[in-house]
Amino acid sequence: GQQLNQSPQSMFIQEGEDVSMNCTSSSIFNTWLWYKQDPGEGPVLLIALYKAGELTSNGRLTAQFGITRKDSFLNISASIPSDVGIYFCAGYNNDMRFGAGTRLTVKP
Amino acid sequence: DTAVSQTPKYLVTQMGNDKSIKCEQNLGHDTMYWYKQDSKKFLKIMFSYNNKELIINETVPNRFSPKSPDKAHLNLHINSLELGDSAVYFCASSQDSIQPQHFGDGTRLSIL
Numbered sequence: 001g002q003q004l005n006q007s008p009q010s011m012f013i014q015e016g017e018d019v020s021m022n023c024t025s026s027s028i029f030n031t032w033l034w035y036k037q038d039p040g041e042g043p044v045l046l047i048a049l050y051k052a053g054e055l056t057s058n059g060r061l062t063a064q065f066g067i068t069r070k071d072s073f074l075n076i077s078a079s080i081p082s083d084v085g086i087y088f089c090a091g092y093n094n095d096m097r098f099g100a101g102t103r104l105t106v107k108p
Numbered sequence: 109d110t111a112v113s114q115t116p117k118y119l120v121t122q123m124g125n126d127k128s129i130k131c132e133q134n135l136g137h138d139t140m141y142w143y144k145q146d147s148k149k150f151l152k153i154m155f156s157y158n159n160k161e162l163i164i165n166e167t168v169p170n171r172f173s174p175k176s177p178d179k180a181h182l183n184l185h186i187n188s189l190e191l192g193d194s195a196v197y198f199c200a201s202s203q204d205s206i207q208p209q210h211f212g213d214g215t216r217l218s219i220l
Contacts, residue, residue: 033208042112042198042211043151086149092206095164098151 003027006089006099013079014107021087021102022073029091032065032072037086037101046087047074079106111135114199114212121189122220128185129215131199139163139205140182142174143198145214151198157182158205194219 006023013019023032031050035043047058049065049072056063063074072091076083084106089099114131121127133140141164142154156164160176171187182199196216200209 031206035211037149040213042200042213044211045208048208088151095156095205096153096209101149101151103149 004089004091004097004099006102008102009100010103010105012105012107015079015081017079019076019079019083019104020073021089022071023089023091023099024071025091025097026070027091027093028069029093030069031092032063033090033092033096034061034063034072034074035088035090035098037088039085043088076104079104081106081108112199112201112210112212114197114215116215117213118216118218120218120220123189123191125189126185126187127189127217128183129197129199129217130181130183131212132181133199133201133210134180135201135203135210137201137203137210138179139202139207140176140179141200141202141209142182142184143200143211145196145198147195155182155184156205163205189217189219191219193217 033048034046037043047063052069054065060077086101086103088101112133139158141156145151154168155174157176173185176182196214198214199212202209
């Protein structure tokens, strides 16, 4: 099946730093999504991307749908402690596939 | 107010038992899903239903049987529970299969 490779697996950063994570695949996707999961809760949608090349922001978060349709990245600027959590990319092409997640830790 | 709600939140039971997890969404969505999240947090789709009809059935043991009495509900029944079934099970819904999914808070299943 379609595999999504998400990296890095984990990040330990200082409050105020910028963060970047990405997902790549050998398959083309029609939609890329980014979710955040807090402990004890379900994933919550952060950003949805529907067109190749699309760049979308949501507050301090920015995500892009790669031109080749095989990758996407998520940037978080000026991180704060509540950014802690697991970030998942997801790609849709006939069905939704999730990356393995990036676990973000922010040190105050 | 809760958009996608699942019960119970925690389920601890013995190996070999049969259990059910319920899911309801009040978003008016047509499509509902069950996911399994393992201890490494990997999310894997199990089933997808659209308007009460099964759309996706990934390679899941037939001990797992989803049931959708109406498009707002998708329950998951598990027979003869095994140790490897321990995981967090998430229900989700979306307007249709290409729209972003809204997740419930998960059911933490622990098999003793």
